[in-house]
Amino acid sequence: MRAALSAIEVLRPRGLSHALELIASEPQPVPLAGGTDLFVALNAGAEPRTRFLDLSPLAALRGIRSSREGVTIGSLTTFREIREHAGLRHLPALVAAAAEVGGWQIQNRATLGGNIANASPAGDALPVLLAHEARVKIASVRGEREIAIDRLFTGYRQLAIERDELIVSIHVPWPTRGAVALFRKVGTRRAQSISKVVFCGVLHVAGRGMERVRLAYGSMAPVPVRARAAENALEGSALPAPQGAGSPGSPDVSESSAAAARRALSKDLAPIDDIRSDRDYRMDIAGRLIEQLLRVAAFSPRR
Amino acid sequence: MSRPIRVTMTVNGRRRHVTVPAMKRLRDVLREDLKLSGSKEGCGEGECGACSVLIDGKSVNSCLVPAAQASGARIVTIEGLARGRRLSALQRAFIELGGAQCGICTPGMLITATELLQRAKGRVPGDQEVREALAGNLCRCTGYQKIVDAVRAAARTRVSAKRAKARPRAAAARTRVSAKRSARPKTRRP
Amino acid sequence: MSPRRAKVAVIHAPSSVGVSVHRVEGVDKVTGAARYLDDLVVPGVLHGRTVRSVVPRGRIRRVTLDPAFDWKGVVVADHRDIPGENVVALIANDQPLLAVDEVRHAEEPILLVAHENPERAEAARLAVKVEIEPLEAVLTVEDALARRALVHGDDNVFKEIVIARGDLERGFSDADLVIEGEYRSGHQEQLYIENNAMLAERTRDGGLFVRGSLQCPYYVHRALERMFALPAGKVRVLQTVTGGGFGGKEEYPSMIGGHAALLAWKSGRPVKIVYDRLEDIAATTKRHPAVSRLRAGVMRDGTLTALDFDLVMDGGAYETLTAVVLSRGAIHAAGPYRWPNVRIRARGVATNTPPNGAFRGFGAPQTQFALECHMDRIAAALGMDAVELRHRNAVRIGDVTPTGQVLKESVGARQVLERVAARSKWSAARREIERANAAAEVAERSARTVNGGRRLRRGLGVSLVYHGAGFTGSGEVRLASLAAMDLDRDGHPRVRVANTEIGQGTTTMFAQLAAEALRVPAEFVRIEDPDTGSVPDSGPTVASRTCMVVGGLVAECATAMRERLELFAERPIKGANDFAHVARRYLAARGALRIERRYRRPPGIEWDDASYRGDAYGVFSYASCAIEVEVDLDTCETRVVHVQTAQDIGKAIHPVLAAGQIEGGTLQGLGWALLEELRWKEGRVWNHQLTNYIIPTSADAPPIEVEIVEIPYSHGPHGAKGVGELPMDAPAPAVVAAIAHATGVAVSEIPVTPERLRRALREAGR
Numbered sequence A: 001m002r003a004a005l006s007a008i009e010v011l012r013p014r015g016l017s018h019a020l021e022l023i024a025s026e027p028q029p030v031p032l033a034g035g036t037d038l039f040v041a042l043n044a045g046a047e048p049r050t051r052f053l054d055l056s057p058l059a060a061l062r063g064i065r066s067s068r069e070g071v072t073i074g075s076l077t078t079f080r081e082i083r084e085h086a087g088l089r090h091l092p093a094l095v096a097a098a099a100e101v102g103g104w105q106i107q108n109r110a111t112l113g114g115n116i117a118n119a120s121p122a123g124d125a126l127p128v129l130l131a132h133e134a135r136v137k138i139a140s141v142r143g144e145r146e147i148a149i150d151r152l153f154t155g156y157r158q159l160a161i162e163r164d165e166l167i168v169s170i171h172v173p174w175p176t177r178g179a180v181a182l183f184r185k186v187g188t189r190r191a192q193s194i195s196k197v198v199f200c201g202v203l204h205v206a207g208r209g210m211e212r213v214r215l216a217y218g219s220m221a222p223v224p225v226r227a228r229a230a231e232n233a234l235e236g237s238a239l240p241a242p243q244g245a246g247s248p249g250s251p252d253v254s255e256s257s258a259a260a261a262r263r264a265l266s267k268d269l270a271p272i273d274d275i276r277s278d279r280d281y282r283m284d285i286a287g288r289l290i291e292q293l294l295r296v297a298a299f300s301p302r303r
Numbered sequence B: 001m002s003r004p005i006r007v008t009m010t011v012n013g014r015r016r017h018v019t020v021p022a023m024k025r026l027r028d029v030l031r032e033d034l035k036l037s038g039s040k041e042g043c044g045e046g047e048c049g050a051c052s053v054l055i056d057g058k059s060v061n062s063c064l065v066p067a068a069q070a071s072g073a074r075i076v077t078i079e080g081l082a083r084g085r086r087l088s089a090l091q092r093a094f095i096e097l098g099g100a101q102c103g104i105c106t107p108g109m110l111i112t113a114t115e116l117l118q119r120a121k122g123r124v125p126g127d128q129e130v131r132e133a134l135a136g137n138l139c140r141c142t143g144y145q146k147i148v149d150a151v152r153a154a155a156r157t158r159v160s161a162k163r164a165k166a167r168p169r170a171a172a173a174r175t176r177v178s179a180k181r182s183a184r185p186k187t188r189r190p
Numbered sequence C: 001m002s003p004r005r006a007k008v009a010v011i012h013a014p015s016s017v018g019v020s021v022h023r024v025e026g027v028d029k030v031t032g033a034a035r036y037l038d039d040l041v042v043p044g045v046l047h048g049r050t051v052r053s054v055v056p057r058g059r060i061r062r063v064t065l066d067p068a069f070d071w072k073g074v075v076v077a078d079h080r081d082i083p084g085e086n087v088v089a090l091i092a093n094d095q096p097l098l099a100v101d102e103v104r105h106a107e108e109p110i111l112l113v114a115h116e117n118p119e120r121a122e123a124a125r126l127a128v129k130v131e132i133e134p135l136e137a138v139l140t141v142e143d144a145l146a147r148r149a150l151v152h153g154d155d156n157v158f159k160e161i162v163i164a165r166g167d168l169e170r171g172f173s174d175a176d177l178v179i180e181g182e183y184r185s186g187h188q189e190q191l192y193i194e195n196n197a198m199l200a201e202r203t204r205d206g207g208l209f210v211r212g213s214l215q216c217p218y219y220v221h222r223a224l225e226r227m228f229a230l231p232a233g234k235v236r237v238l239q240t241v242t243g244g245g246f247g248g249k250e251e252y253p254s255m256i257g258g259h260a261a262l263l264a265w266k267s268g269r270p271v272k273i274v275y276d277r278l279e280d281i282a283a284t285t286k287r288h289p290a291v292s293r294l295r296a297g298v299m300r301d302g303t304l305t306a307l308d309f310d311l312v313m314d315g316g317a318y319e320t321l322t323a324v325v326l327s328r329g330a331i332h333a334a335g336p337y338r339w340p341n342v343r344i345r346a347r348g349v350a351t352n353t354p355p356n357g358a359f360r361g362f363g364a365p366q367t368q369f370a371l372e373c374h375m376d377r378i379a380a381a382l383g384m385d386a387v388e389l390r391h392r393n394a395v396r397i398g399d400v401t402p403t404g405q406v407l408k409e410s411v412g413a414r415q416v417l418e419r420v421a422a423r424s425k426w427s428a429a430r431r432e433i434e435r436a437n438a439a440a441e442v443a444e445r446s447a448r449t450v451n452g453g454r455r456l457r458r459g460l461g462v463s464l465v466y467h468g469a470g471f472t473g474s475g476e477v478r479l480a481s482l483a484a485m486d487l488d489r490d491g492h493p494r495v496r497v498a499n500t501e502i503g504q505g506t507t508t509m510f511a512q513l514a515a516e517a518l519r520v521p522a523e524f525v526r527i528e529d530p531d532t533g534s535v536p537d538s539g540p541t542v543a544s545r546t547c548m549v550v551g552g553l554v555a556e557c558a559t560a561m562r563e564r565l566e567l568f569a570e571r572p573i574k575g576a577n578d579f580a581h582v583a584r585r586y587l588a589a590r591g592a593l594r595i596e597r598r599y600r601r602p603p604g605i606e607w608d609d610a611s612y613r614g615d616a617y618g619v620f621s622y623a624s625c626a627i628e629v630e631v632d633l634d635t636c637e638t639r640v641v642h643v644q645t646a647q648d649i650g651k652a653i654h655p656v657l658a659a660g661q662i663e664g665g666t667l668q669g670l671g672w673a674l675l676e677e678l679r680w681k682e683g684r685v686w687n688h689q690l691t692n693y694i695i696p697t698s699a700d701a702p703p704i705e706v707e708i709v710e711i712p713y714s715h716g717p718h719g720a721k722g723v724g725e726l727p728m729d730a731p732a733p734a735v736v737a738a739i740a741h742a743t744g745v746a747v748s749e750i751p752v753t754p755e756r757l758r759r760a761l762r763e764a765g766r
């Protein structure tokens, strides 16, 4: 442990409004949720701040509530809770992402709010939230506001929230009937790994066409991003026909739009060479994951 | 130096009070203030799991938990797995099947395996299931094979322990010894 | 210190050898009672920290202690405080304990600080400012050979070895095909889960007492004698419970022990130095990277005729163990095959990177990786099955190795290959996999979705390797290991050896071997702690020598002890109670009884250091692996599905421990093959966090099925040969072969990361 932990002060709020007062006070404290990002930085001696605000007493930031429109997840919800909550089975991509975050020990502590606020381009939940068009509820002494997740990430590890604001909850609308979702994490190993490429795609289907397409990536740009040019290339085109087992089948009807989507990715994404992978690999894999999504869609039973 | 805080928690069934810096790592509180040195450190960054303890039944990395957040928690460390001198089924299986080599990962491994068996509620978890559950506990010695075998063997005894106080199955599950001109019976995977 | 007693043991009488008795220290390890170095509470202890170079090469211009910092209570030591020689004694003795005016690698230790509060010690470390004028650095073997800068001698070569046998020209002219290849492997970190940790105290008699996580107490002992100009009797080194070593705690503990001792010497207080993971990965030794160029001649029928092997290893900035790692690598370079004509040229070069050192396998995994990949290339060129080519050329009794060693006994090469082929159902499994791969391809072409949209292919590969047990050449003779046994007052026998338990079960194995010879249960035998104050120098715990060499000496001591006591009693001794009874009577009548045995070269084993000819090892162990993988053609990720392995280790004294060694070594081999890679940035390790140096988790580990083949060696205890390192040699080439089977592309560099595989597939037009 390279940080001097004994020099750090931890504020314990009595409730949300107290917490909002504390975080607005000087020197502004750093919110502390599950600590799985903050302690790593402290251990490496890379976190110089010495005043923290412990969010764990805040009941207002907990809980998972479903409604007709979607589900609202408290920011302190752990990935373990997301994995296990029966109400989230209609968001299989989110559950899949939660199951691939760290190992059990991390899932038992790491929170969804922390994943968002940490704003790592590799945060595994973030492409899922982007592809599902989640909205984030934020509070401060000035009041509450909601922001669409795709407007949240403004630059490398930067968020469109003020330092005196807290993330309260995340609202994820239910996907449309028959929508197809794929979550795919390509990490440094099979578990307890950081993503080299993390992807979530959601195809909202109308008839045989892809009415609305949402593609989102992590580790492919300074921030987690939606791939809008690629989405446009796919939207409106027909889904590949489901093939019965053994039938030779015509070549994939959406092959040309898939190729167009792959090409368009160069406008959407700007991966780099870093400690975990390289640009070329990432770009190639990003395209192939769209193809995988379309293959899955071709196979999915239409409802 | 900020003012230390008073923390009360239940550790291995006993109520304990400590006065420590609020951000002191739970691992260090256990080791330094409570003299429970069984929780190890392999990384200090949540990767290796050698510092794992149970908080309210869930395995966590105690190197990532501040004392302030352990307040009021029910904590179980490696020192709390045996009942007096009677080892748990998992501990016995680790000894009998070779689940511990150098032993530095063993405390954390046993803690997460304990959570797994509690979640399995008497079911014997599958090979892949055990491998997934233990992925946050790195071991460099064993190749994990004997750990997986031991966890599953312990689950089996827990299942049958309801009726009889059975012991884990005999050792050498996956190993076969074939000697030239050897009359010794060969052991095979059951 | 409590002795390593056999606490729980279930003995299947009458024999304990060959039976998996309970680990001596098993209960302590599963209850958290085992005390590793960091667990020791020492009153008044200071915590030491190391100030290191941030550049790979340069001249130290100035070291300043920040005047704004409060230095009260901080102990500071640099090279001027060393009472003896500023050297970490090993072989060439070229590595300083603390840099003087130049640094030759990043993270080279320059200055030490200590404080009783670890947070203050860390702050003090950061308050030391070191100004270094950078010099041009050599960071790769290519740069070293091109003499981009001269960092050692006049050619940057630490050591060159040539091994030759037969007539290479003839061999190549006899060949129908000549096949060339180049293979590379990178650094690998041992990554024991317990980081390096040492504790030093000044003793009242003006000596030193050093404890720590280490493999070789006498290495540290001798290094301390030199650094502190102390006689042997004033130094005491004790191994504490050690959380893994794998070679990584062979030589480096002498450095850390020296640092802790220097701070203790200066302050008069006990000093603990416990590395954190960041420092441990960045600063300590690694496996030597290697580049191997091979040219092999073969006849149409698969008979090998000639091998020309050129090996370059990166030794890092100081020679340390490079010469011996290189030597083992070179000797194993031709693999367990008959090569009538062979030349092996090996060079260890200097670079400005932290010195590379001992790591399980000690050079042999690198060269056999290259050779086994080349065997597959040969098989492919001949259109011959990989098992068949190996089987045809595998060594048998009477065959001769490149150093001219005639293999006289215990040669299991063909047996292990046959067992693996049978258990993996080699031919049928390969055919089945090819059929499934073809079917998957057809399905994908017709846009049918299989495997959840993933394009997966399977592959099966095989390898065959061997590993010499014990020190190379005349090493064991020079070591002249000494083991002893004596009697405790209550009549229990006590084994005294310096070999360490680092997780591999040494203590249990010694207890078994002694018990067998004494005809008592294993738990009756006591094993003294590896403490240089109370055990003789039985040599280091390395080189797969502990069971075969030291275990043999322990068994001899025990046999002699039993004979002495039976002579005294004038009757045979029956069991533990009787033994204790007779022993107590002996002690009362005659006084202490101590038996010692020193290593003697078995008859008929000859080695000449000058010509590099003769019996490089008393005997070899053999291993074969069949590994099945699954490759995702989109992401180029490789998953290991299953490992079958058969290993001839002579005799498994303790089958569970032996299998544990094999499984653990196999997974380290898989990590080396697929995941583990050091990334460098300006001469410094970039990925020194555990989150970025990737070792396999349980989810990455495949089921590993082990078959132990026992072909006894007449000079090993109960026929035992070495097992510690062998398992590391086999997996990597089998993985590469399996990936080639799955994708049609054989890569020539490990680790086969997805990025590397993707580039290889692309280059091959796939």
Ligand SMILES: Cc1cc2nc3c(=O)[nH]c(=O)nc-3n(C[C@H](O)[C@H](O)[C@H](O)COP(=O)(O)OP(=O)(O)OC[C@H]3O[C@@H](n4cnc5c(N)ncnc54)[C@H](O)[C@@H]3O)c2cc1C
Binding pocket: A030, A031, A032, A033, A034, A035, A036, A037, A038, A039, A040, A055, A075, A076, A100, A101, A102, A103, A106, A109, A110, A111, A112, A113, A114, A115, A116, A117, A118, A122, A123, A124, A125, A165, A166, A167, A168, A192, A193, A194, A195, B045, B046, B047
């Ligand atoms: C071993 C290991 C493995 C990991 N594996 C993964 C992985 O596979 N995938 C992945 O995505 N991440 C991974 N992580 C990173 C981390 O676990 C996640 O980012 C996690 O979601 C962070 O949540 P936390 O509650 O622990 O955050 P903290 O560490 O408590 O906080 C993180 C940041 O968010 C801020 N913050 C937290 N909550 C709020 C809030 N409500 N409002 C405003 N700001 C807030 C904090 O101030 C801090 O800056 C891993 C970490 C470790 C140590």
Ligand code: FES
Binding pocket: B040, B041, B042, B043, B044, B045, B046, B047, B048, B049, B050, B051, B052, B061, B062, B063, B064
């Ligand atoms: S020490 Fe806590 S996870 Fe490694």
Ligand code: FES
Binding pocket: B099, B100, B101, B102, B103, B104, B105, B106, B138, B139, B140, B141, B142, C193, C243, C244, C503
């Ligand atoms: S037993 Fe050594 S790390 Fe697991």
